[in-house]
Amino acid sequence: MAVNRRKFLKIGGASILAFGARPAADALGISPTEWLDEKLGGFTIPETLFHLFRKPAGSVAGEALTAKRWAMVVNVRALDEEIAEACKEACHRVHNVPEIDNPKHEIKWIWQEEYEHVFPGQQHEHVDDALKKLPFLVMCNHCFNPPCCRVCPTKATFKRKKDGIVLMDMHRCIGCRFCMAACPFGARSFNWIIPWPRAGAEEERRFKGKEPPTPDYPTRAKGVVEKCNFCAERLAKGKIPACVEVSQELCNKKGREPALVFGDLEDPDSEVRQLLRSRYSIRRKPELGSNPNVYYIV
Amino acid sequence: MLEKAFVGGRKYWVLIACLLGVIGVGFIMWLWQFRVGLGITGMSRDVSWGFYIGQFTYLVGVAAAGVMVVLPYYVHHYKAFGRITILAEFMAIGAVSMCLLFILVDLGNPVRMINVLLHPTPRSVLFWDMIVLNGYLFLNILVGWNVLSAERKGSPPPGWIKPFIYLSIPWAISIHTVTAYLYAGLPGRGFWLTAIMAPRFLSSAFCAGPAILILLCLIVRKTTKFDPGKEQIRTLGSIVTYALVLNVFFFLCELFTVFYSQIPGHMHHFHYLFFGHEGHVVKLVPLMWLAFACMTAAIILLVIPVTRRNEGILTVACVLTVIGTWIDKGFGLVVGGFVPNPLERITDYWPTVPETLIALGVWATGFLIISLLYKVATSVKVEVGAGQA
Amino acid sequence: MYDGGKIIAGIIIGLLLLTFPIWYGLGRAAPKPDVKLPVKEKECVEPKAYMKNYHMQLLDLWRDSTVRVAKRSFVAFNGKKYEMSLQNTCMSADCHARKTEFCDQCHNYTGVVPYCWDCHIPPKEEPKKKPEEKH
Numbered sequence: 001m002a003v004n005r006r007k008f009l010k011i012g013g014a015s016i017l018a019f020g021a022r023p024a025a026d027a028l029g030i031s032p033t034e035w036l037d038e039k040l041g042g043f044t045i046p047e048t049l050f051h052l053f054r055k056p057a058g059s060v061a062g063e064a065l066t067a068k069r070w071a072m073v074v075n076v077r078a079l080d081e082e083i084a085e086a087c088k089e090a091c092h093r094v095h096n097v098p099e100i101d102n103p104k105h106e107i108k109w110i111w112q113e114e115y116e117h118v119f120p121g122q123q124h125e126h127v128d129d130a131l132k133k134l135p136f137l138v139m140c141n142h143c144f145n146p147p148c149c150r151v152c153p154t155k156a157t158f159k160r161k162k163d164g165i166v167l168m169d170m171h172r173c174i175g176c177r178f179c180m181a182a183c184p185f186g187a188r189s190f191n192w193i194i195p196w197p198r199a200g201a202e203e204e205r206r207f208k209g210k211e212p213p214t215p216d217y218p219t220r221a222k223g224v225v226e227k228c229n230f231c232a233e234r235l236a237k238g239k240i241p242a243c244v245e246v247s248q249e250l251c252n253k254k255g256r257e258p259a260l261v262f263g264d265l266e267d268p269d270s271e272v273r274q275l276l277r278s279r280y281s282i283r284r285k286p287e288l289g290s291n292p293n294v295y296y297i298v
Numbered sequence: 299m300l301e302k303a304f305v306g307g308r309k310y311w312v313l314i315a316c317l318l319g320v321i322g323v324g325f326i327m328w329l330w331q332f333r334v335g336l337g338i339t340g341m342s343r344d345v346s347w348g349f350y351i352g353q354f355t356y357l358v359g360v361a362a363a364g365v366m367v368v369l370p371y372y373v374h375h376y377k378a379f380g381r382i383t384i385l386a387e388f389m390a391i392g393a394v395s396m397c398l399l400f401i402l403v404d405l406g407n408p409v410r411m412i413n414v415l416l417h418p419t420p421r422s423v424l425f426w427d428m429i430v431l432n433g434y435l436f437l438n439i440l441v442g443w444n445v446l447s448a449e450r451k452g453s454p455p456p457g458w459i460k461p462f463i464y465l466s467i468p469w470a471i472s473i474h475t476v477t478a479y480l481y482a483g484l485p486g487r488g489f490w491l492t493a494i495m496a497p498r499f500l501s502s503a504f505c506a507g508p509a510i511l512i513l514l515c516l517i518v519r520k521t522t523k524f525d526p527g528k529e530q531i532r533t534l535g536s537i538v539t540y541a542l543v544l545n546v547f548f549f550l551c552e553l554f555t556v557f558y559s560q561i562p563g564h565m566h567h568f569h570y571l572f573f574g575h576e577g578h579v580v581k582l583v584p585l586m587w588l589a590f591a592c593m594t595a596a597i598i599l600l601v602i603p604v605t606r607r608n609e610g611i612l613t614v615a616c617v618l619t620v621i622g623t624w625i626d627k628g629f630g631l632v633v634g635g636f637v638p639n640p641l642e643r644i645t646d647y648w649p650t651v652p653e654t655l656i657a658l659g660v661w662a663t664g665f666l667i668i669s670l671l672y673k674v675a676t677s678v679k680v681e682v683g684a685g686q687a
Numbered sequence: 688m689y690d691g692g693k694i695i696a697g698i699i700i701g702l703l704l705l706t707f708p709i710w711y712g713l714g715r716a717a718p719k720p721d722v723k724l725p726v727k728e729k730e731c732v733e734p735k736a737y738m739k740n741y742h743m744q745l746l747d748l749w750r751d752s753t754v755r756v757a758k759r760s761f762v763a764f765n766g767k768k769y770e771m772s773l774q775n776t777c778m779s780a781d782c783h784a785r786k787t788e789f790c791d792q793c794h795n796y797t798g799v800v801p802y803c804w805d806c807h808i809p810p811k812e813e814p815k816k817k818p819e820e821k822h
Contacts, residue, residue: 058752058771061760096808104342104645117641120563138641147485153424154413162757169754170806172413175336175406178424180346184486186640190346190406192337198805212808216775221805222335223406236759285640288485 063238067264069164070142070230071293072244073275076134078259083250084112084135087243087260091228094242096212096219098195107189109228110139110243118284118296131298137243137260140187140228141284141292142166148179148188157225164293165230175223184288188227191220230262265293299447302677303670309521310673317666324659327652328403336406339653344645345636349629349653350404353660354397356506356628358431358477359499361393363507364438365470366537372463378529381684382515384449385526387442388671389511390470394435396664403656423479430473437466442671450678474499481635489567489635492555498548499627505541506623508534509616514668516613524676524684528609535612539600542619546593549626566642571634575644582648586630592622720792727781732763743801746773773803778810785812 060066091097091110100106112135116123142159146166149159156172157179159165180188196219197207212219217233220226231241239245240262247260263270272295275281281295306314331338341348367386371379402408419425441462448455475496481487482495512534515526556564571586573579596618598605605611633647649657688694731738733745749771752758761771769776776782783789786809794801 058758058761060758105337106343113641117643120642151422151424153419153422154417155419158755160755160757167754171750172417173407174410174413176424177346181487182484184640189343191335193335215808215810218774218806218808232757236757290485
């Protein structure tokens, strides 16, 4: 069969793509989809095309705390009621999480739970009393392989490529609650009702004068899902998460080692890595493969 | 042909008026829900999907059952079903419309619905669900309308419609498989994390759908001059029998796996559904037992040929099938997956009155669509003389 | 024609409904938007004309950059650095601190109801003293 020049080029080009893609990707050290994701800066292709016609995005501020993979270690034996409550109060205050009377509609980003409920696969009849009474702090685990992100139909919840934080884009969430069904840890809350008064005296009367405590940070509206965000907005300003800050203060005062430690899992010298190297740690439901980034030292 | 839907006797208009009334009430309730949020339903932080999604799941099954008539007729040339393919397709249209509406009323932010199209996410099962459901709706409208038009004109259906008809067969299977995959791929929900989810869904679809079709056919025979035919109903009855037996068998398989392995996390959900929690028996418990009593009774009535061939008893069996599958799939399945929650805590769920009214409004919308379409179909059939028994 | 009376009556009613916005407000005009610009800052993050037309697109870009990519620092067209934030930059005390005097003016006039304020908290506004009424 005679091969003309055009055919040769077509076949040659296709072969290079077919056989050369793998070695090229290996040389880059990442897969082609990861490479594309990085180039697009975490946006989708339609979003990137739109951005071609508008101003490009900004940059990271100098004082921001950055990491490749944020993780938290909860040193449970250093926790007590007071510290746990303070963590929850600080988080909910800083993020304007509403306090809702009806327990069915409650919204919580971080809260206390008992051992047998946090680690249902591990608990047994003869757990020591101290452990039984210890307040375990639970929150979103910011999994490395999050099922919630896998199921979100709009990417309203997504894992940020830069630092591994699993975030909510409140502007995009359609409130389908698929992520809530997918989360193996029950970490997500939905806004079943209007959480804060909007405008007008009538609304304020209904809410009995309650107002969002932190005017610098937005609230959420009804119909969206929310959860712990590892204080991404504080990290951007160089501050550690509110719960970590508060627990460190209290633990210092009580002369204990810190109950919550936050750091970069990919940095071998970070506090979290040091702690994990020296103590035995467990994670919630590791057998499910979601690869949680919150560790518990029990 | 649509003009046939606007011509009718007194009973027809009374039906339309009643349906519009229920739709109106449901719509007003939904406006209230749109204003104040989904908190007016019985759903909670722990049971974040409830009646709406349960109904959606059930109705996807009913819609998929259209294939149980299309497959024998177009692929196996079972001539008898040619009389009722249009009824099956129009029922599918009504069912899929209800599915889409149930998803709409369940959304926290329905105005942002377009985001699913603006930010396509192929790794999300819900994305594929949207595609297959809308595709199936389009297919059924296209095929049903064109075939009926051709029949009215007295000519065979146009050649180009054949690929669409053949496409609708695997597509029907796909809509229910994708819906099953919504549940079956979630690592944290042991009740749903089973490979038999999709087969269970399909089997309950293929008994509930044809059962509803039989009931609709009997109503059509009584209220219009079109007779779907004794043989057709008899064959549908056999289909319901096989599918129902499979459905219960699959459930017994689930029971065996869960209770023989004695894994507490998996047993909890079944225990909650059938025995309540630590003596605290919820309203759901008697309902679940009722569901299986209905399905068992239906199987007995259906398996015995004498009772299955008696149309009166067949009617009873179909009603029992619908009740049983509806409770099992439209209610028990969803709630059972959420209770106990991932932290092994119990939160009960029961739909509220506004939630029920909205759901009834959506059901009425589906029935309105089916009534209008059936009026068209039966009028055309009578016009061309295809309906005389 | 058949049912001529009903048809003509229907057409007239239809036309009336269709042209409702035109004849309902005849003779009245809504007050012109009285937009109060910030006193201290004279330049926004983008030129005035661009902001007038595209402030929503800019906010969308800011949102995507902040939330999805963790890049919060923005360099304005005049070289100044800002943090990308509706509440803390746009509505800061030095800039458009009073929503009723800025955002609402044009939005109310054009009948636009953006749902930003369902979540984002507008800065508190102390009621200004009313000027003396002229008789």
